[in-house]
Amino acid sequence: MRQSKLVLTRRQALKAVGGAAVAGLAVRGFPMPALAQGAPLRVGFMLPYTGTYAALAKNIDNAFRMYVAQKGDKLGGRAVEYVMVDDQAEPPKATENMNRLVDRDKVDVVVGTVHSGVQMAMVKIARETGKLLIIPNAGADAATRAACAPNVFRTSFSNWQPCYPVGKVMADAGHKTAMTITWKYAAGEEDVVAFKQGFGEHGGKVVGELWVPFPEVEFQSFLTQIAEKKPDGVFAFFAGGGAVKFVKDYAAAGLKKSIPLYGPGFLTDGTLSAQGEAAEGLKTTLHYADDLDNPADKAFRAEYAKRYGAQPDVYSVQGYDAAALLAIGMDAVKGDIKAADAMHKAMRAAKIDSPRGPLSFSASHNPIQNIYLREVKNGKNAYVKVAHAALADPGTGCKMT
């Protein structure tokens, strides 16, 4: 288990606090902050810093810090201090890790995580303790449905969101029948439910569901079944190494030419260089694309590239917006994070000019956002059109208490 902290020397801390007070009083004309609010805001990152998802964790962490840095290293007038916990994407350790941040490290807000299984354990503790939790990736539908809470916000997506519009996209392309293929685990199951709903609403019929045991990547037997059934199109969800292999195998089996492949954007995000030619022409839907023509995205990409020497991706955007949402809450209560109700209210009402386009939040604290249709062109997820504007998760079963 790795953990590191941003340690301030006493002198730096004094300077920061003093600076904050002076800035608050003189420059911005804010009322003098109460003594407790002079202390730095403690942000706890609980992310999978090692393992398969390490790249996602780094991009989320980078972009969050970048937003805070752009705000002069302050949120709601308070300096920011980070505590990092590596959750290793391991659900069995999730409760312990989250408790550590909340009880021992006494953070003011937790930002995390990527893996849905870990996420649900975090949500449970957030509900019990009332600690503010911002989810920068994990898509488990329940986090903003049955398990929703006033202090839990999500800046990424619910699994339902990028998959539901695929149904319409495929129906619009003239497909009447489809097969689905994904790993048999929670996210895959939620994705298929969402796709079937969207496809069914537009007159399509799912003629076969293929379930690959997680995390297996031997697809040949399934591809043979697709070739045998000959649906008009295929809906697939895989990510990371599995997505690379699936897209390549699908093309090598000759299926790409005869049966078009669709899916949520994770199928081709962060994997294009490895997929190469096999991915060209694939159509996917997601709340972000590589060349969205909006000023916020251009500024974001330029700054990110300058700071980190790498191109940002959808995960960076989600981390960036997590910081933007926190900033709105902190500003609303002028740094007094104890004023939880007012803060949550402001965050619920937030309207963010995100790199992904306009971003607001539904009653269950899940993003309302555009879902874009993208097509892989020259190794990029090129923007085609808006597949579904301002899509909100239905939030079924959410009761805010």
Next chain:
Amino acid sequence: MSAFFFFVQLLNAVQYALILYLVASGLTLLLGIMGVINLAHGVFYMVGAYIAYAVVQHFAIFWLALPVGILIGLALGALVEKLLLSRLEGADHLSQVLLSFGLILLLNEAQRIIFGNDAHGVDVPQSLSYSIPLSDTLSYPVYRLFVCAVGLLFIAAMGLMMAKTRIGMMLRASAENRDMARAMGIDVQFVYLGVTAVGIACTVLAGVIAAPIASVYPGMGDTVLIQSFVVIVLGGIGSLGGALAGSLLLGLVDAFGKQFFPTYAGFLVYAAMIAVLIVRPQGLIRVRGA
């Protein structure tokens, strides 16, 4: 299901079995001849895949990765035996498990530092980069057939070596009774060194060959390790023929399980293992003395 698709699934099963055999044979050699449980086996497979990736990155020649992989595999194997395993002679399996688990952590971290966490693809070499059409929707990648051919060659070579050569005889003798073999003048230490080097080189080579179809990503060895253990338990520990039988059984259960019982596909392989363990606890093919 038509006869045609039955045939294709059969091909899928055999093809998958041959890849599994390439990986599992090294594991079964180490366990059968030296009694070493090598949990790091999957990690060496990953090393092979990353070697293929690095070689293609730098020299753009896939075939070069084969000799490079074999050499690095032999060297790694020799190092592991000389520096680590030789100190554990006579120690219990728990020590070996701990040692090889440490190797997993070490090599995984090295991979992370050198290559990072992204998934990579290795292009299929140009000369084999086409597919044979089987039906109007389905074609079969030639590279997969090449992997089958390598697997078959490998089976033949291993079988011949074990049955007909002096080395094979020494191997069998050392496996059956270490002390007696030593008394008969066989340099057991040297045999062990050779077995470890060759066993690990086989695994690395399997990783190199699998890289274009498996793609290259962190932790890719984990599933392979588990499946290899299933294969050798099915087939009978320490037996190359058993590894082949186990691979074929696993390939068949996997391909047809996914076709006919999709809901239980992930579980069927292990159900087959349990069934074999109940009916034939020694595995499909029993090795004398093991």
